[in-house]
Amino acid sequence: MKRINLLLICCLVCQLFFAIDAQAQMRRQIVSPEVHKDRTVTFRYNAPEATKAELSAQFLKENLPMTKDENGVWSVTTPPVAPDLYPYNFIIDQVTVNDPNNVLIFPNEKFKGSLVDVHGDTPPIYAVQDVPHGKISYRFYTSKTLNDTRPLVVYTPPGYDPNDKSKSYPVLYLIHGATDTHETWFKVGRVNFILDNLIAQGKAEPMIIVIPYANPRMTYTGKNIEGSPVDFTDELIKEVIPYTEKNYRVRTDADSRAIAGFSRGGSQTLNAGLGHPELFHYICPMAPAVNAQRVDESFKNGTYASVDVLKSNLKLLWLGCGTEDFLYEGAVGFAAKMDDLGVPYEKKYTPGGHTWMNCRIYLYEIAQKLFK
Amino acid sequence: MKRINLLLICCLVCQLFFAIDAQAQMRRQIVSPEVHKDRTVTFRYNAPEATKAELSAQFLKENLPMTKDENGVWSVTTPPVAPDLYPYNFIIDQVTVNDPNNVLIFPNEKFKGSLVDVHGDTPPIYAVQDVPHGKISYRFYTSKTLNDTRPLVVYTPPGYDPNDKSKSYPVLYLIHGATDTHETWFKVGRVNFILDNLIAQGKAEPMIIVIPYANPRMTYTGKNIEGSPVDFTDELIKEVIPYTEKNYRVRTDADSRAIAGFSRGGSQTLNAGLGHPELFHYICPMAPAVNAQRVDESFKNGTYASVDVLKSNLKLLWLGCGTEDFLYEGAVGFAAKMDDLGVPYEKKYTPGGHTWMNCRIYLYEIAQKLFK
Numbered sequence: 102m103k104r105i106n107l108l109l110i111c112c113l114v115c116q117l118f119f120a121i122d123a124q125a126q127m128r129r130q131i132v133s134p135e136v137h138k139d140r141t142v143t144f145r146y147n148a149p150e151a152t153k154a155e156l157s158a159q160f161l162k163e164n165l166p167m168t169k170d171e172n173g174v175w176s177v178t179t180p181p182v183a184p185d186l187y188p189y190n191f192i193i194d195q196v197t198v199n200d201p202n203n204v205l206i207f208p209n210e211k212f213k214g215s216l217v218d219v220h221g222d223t224p225p226i227y228a229v230q231d232v233p234h235g236k237i238s239y240r241f242y243t244s245k246t247l248n249d250t251r252p253l254v255v256y257t258p259p260g261y262d263p264n265d266k267s268k269s270y271p272v273l274y275l276i277h278g279a280t281d282t283h284e285t286w287f288k289v290g291r292v293n294f295i296l297d298n299l300i301a302q303g304k305a306e307p308m309i310i311v312i313p314y315a316n317p318r319m320t321y322t323g324k325n326i327e328g329s330p331v332d333f334t335d336e337l338i339k340e341v342i343p344y345t346e347k348n349y350r351v352r353t354d355a356d357s358r359a360i361a362g363f364s365r366g367g368s369q370t371l372n373a374g375l376g377h378p379e380l381f382h383y384i385c386p387m388a389p390a391v392n393a394q395r396v397d398e399s400f401k402n403g404t405y406a407s408v409d410v411l412k413s414n415l416k417l418l419w420l421g422c423g424t425e426d427f428l429y430e431g432a433v434g435f436a437a438k439m440d441d442l443g444v445p446y447e448k449k450y451t452p453g454g455h456t457w458m459n460c461r462i463y464l465y466e467i468a469q470k471l472f473k
Numbered sequence: 474m475k476r477i478n479l480l481l482i483c484c485l486v487c488q489l490f491f492a493i494d495a496q497a498q499m500r501r502q503i504v505s506p507e508v509h510k511d512r513t514v515t516f517r518y519n520a521p522e523a524t525k526a527e528l529s530a531q532f533l534k535e536n537l538p539m540t541k542d543e544n545g546v547w548s549v550t551t552p553p554v555a556p557d558l559y560p561y562n563f564i565i566d567q568v569t570v571n572d573p574n575n576v577l578i579f580p581n582e583k584f585k586g587s588l589v590d591v592h593g594d595t596p597p598i599y600a601v602q603d604v605p606h607g608k609i610s611y612r613f614y615t616s617k618t619l620n621d622t623r624p625l626v627v628y629t630p631p632g633y634d635p636n637d638k639s640k641s642y643p644v645l646y647l648i649h650g651a652t653d654t655h656e657t658w659f660k661v662g663r664v665n666f667i668l669d670n671l672i673a674q675g676k677a678e679p680m681i682i683v684i685p686y687a688n689p690r691m692t693y694t695g696k697n698i699e700g701s702p703v704d705f706t707d708e709l710i711k712e713v714i715p716y717t718e719k720n721y722r723v724r725t726d727a728d729s730r731a732i733a734g735f736s737r738g739g740s741q742t743l744n745a746g747l748g749h750p751e752l753f754h755y756i757c758p759m760a761p762a763v764n765a766q767r768v769d770e771s772f773k774n775g776t777y778a779s780v781d782v783l784k785s786n787l788k789l790l791w792l793g794c795g796t797e798d799f800l801y802e803g804a805v806g807f808a809a810k811m812d813d814l815g816v817p818y819e820k821k822y823t824p825g826g827h828t829w830m831n832c833r834i835y836l837y838e839i840a841q842k843l844f845k
Contacts, residue, residue, distance in 0.1 A: 204695035264636030
């Protein structure tokens with residue numbers, strides 16, 4: 102009896118080393134995604150009962166049907182994919198799910214995507230290289246403005262020393278898009294590796310990057326905050342910036358302060374940035390939710406400072422957008438308005454749509470222009 | 474035409490403020506989980522095509538069937554739930570999925586769970602309170618042992634100042650379970666809030682907690698490392714500890730060094746801790762994958778140091794396990810062996826199984842015993 106017990110325990114312990122439960126063990130056999138040398142990718146998903154399965158991925162124009170094998174595992178192998186880090190999902194009988202066999206998750210309030218990293222012959226801008234690495238920190242601060250404990254993700258560059266009084270750093274406030282979270286610029290944007298690489302190459306100034314959770318209507322644990330404001334500018338100026346300046350060795354002049362953001366975060370960037378040129382001299386909207394009419398309104402109602410003040414203060418107004426982005430026309434309208442008003446700006450239109458592949462390119466671009 | 478275009482753009486921009494795409498918009502209407510005042514919880518999942526849906530949750534003895542409404546949304550309301558933070562999933566036509574409407578995700582190599590936080594009348598040990606908050610940092614180091622860039626999650630207590638030469642801190646190396654990742658003690662274990670609260674109450678010594686990724690056979694991005702060792706002790710001693718001592722103001726005597734871990738991490742804790750009493754004087758396995766026979770073998774083959782050395786060195790050997798844990802019998806066997814050998818230890822057996830609800834209790838317990 103004792104021997105059987107021992108055997109049983111050994112068995113259980115052995116199992117532990119391979120998987121916690123039988124279900125996990127079944128899934129364990131499945132490798133997904135499997136990136137092949139020719140940059141084709143095989144995706145697999147275990148769903149014996151499903152009647153239909155598709156792959157949805159940001160490198161595909163349309164979803165790819167998957168086929169089921171005798172064990173109930175659906176799979177599909179894609180054509181060769183251009184190197185990049187792409188979000189994807191499975192759609193199983195019309196239900197969108199992420200890939201349970203993939204540890205790389207897309208942080209988002211509503212959408213649970215996975216990420217596949219397709220490498221080419223040269224390391225991408227976001228590659229994990231053997232260079233000095235900065236630090237990503239999750240901080241929590243008490244916001245009186247929102248009456249909530251709020252999260253911040255902060256990048257400090259390699260060698261950052263909070264007590265070296267001989268050094269202080271410029272700071273970029275970097276805002277995510279609608280339904281993204283404070284984690285998205287880290288986990289999908291790869292902000293730390295992009296900056297580590299640029300700093301190692303001497304192409305970017307060592308800077309501190311502060312990524313707030315820019316949805317003032319929700320706690321970071323996903324609960325609605327009743328009656329909270331929609332606008333993020335107040336939270337940024339009254340809470341995030343003071344917290345940053347109290348806790349990090351940052352310079353506090355507007356020449357050392359930048360703001361950038363994607364999508365809804367792009368319009369938050371414009372509201373806070375163009376509205377407060379006394380605070381920000383570098384303003385970088387990426388595929389912002391804006392258009393010409395809104396620019397007019399924002400100048401009229403005082404959300405943006407006057408054209409003259411902007412002209413005499415800004416060091417950089419930088420606009421990025423994908424030519425296939427559904428907000429491209431709005432971005433072009435914004436640019437035309439700046440032309441009309443004579444506000445200097447730079448722009449970069451890239452191929453592709455409203456994607457984080459483009460976000461990483463924009464971050465890579467602006468990081469080389471800031472604070473110079 | 475221009476007006477139509479403007480309208481269209483406005484429309485698109487408005488949409489952006491609510492959701493990026495129609496699918497997300499549909500999901501947006503769904504609130505899940507919804508914790509009611511009486512601690513019943515309603516879970517919802519949109520799957521019009523599914524024929525069967527169930528809720529699997531760690532507060533349930535068996536799965537609860539969900540019912541579909543006329544819009545294809547499945548839901549179920551549970552009986553009142555004892556306050557805690559629980560992992561859960563949906564099982565849709567036998568496919569396990571997490572909750573797309575819940576931002577709280579369980580980080581794991583294989584299993585994509587969600588978390589529901591059911592509060593009672595008093596704040597739980599892991600509550601986000603208005604106390605000084607420590608910092609969680611994601612660090613990346615180059616491991617020669619594994620020939621890989623490895624992640625570390627590090628907790629530094631409130632007021633930690635890397636340059637205050639008058640202060641140094643004890644350090645706890647905290648290991649996750651099989652298939653968990655370096656993120657699980659943070660996101661599920663809530664290590665930072667548990668410590669913040671204990672430190673604010675004066676119940677725990679301010680300490681640094683280092684959480685490595687303890688699966689030496691996988692990169693943190695989920696790729697297998699060919700030919701890597703199974704044992705984690707080498708990586709811990711040759712890489713993690715030196716990195717910590719180089720980058721943090723930690724004390725380097727064994728009286729100021731603790732190791733603790735859950736499940737597979739519990740046996741890694743015993744291997745590294747009992748094997749190196751010259752390094753660790755506090756050793757805290759939690760539901761470890763161990764048993765009496767293995768203890769014998771480990772003493773025999775030199776994995777553990779001699780009983781005499783352990784007896785004269787250890788400050789604390791602390792064992793935690795759930796009485797319904799499938800590893801409970803092994804833990805009891807381990808304890809009996811320590812009794813036989815005369816190695817002093819403390820133990821805490823809690824109700825419940827192999828769960829992170831228990832892990833949080835164990836962390837709360839040991840944090841009050843370490844370095845005193």
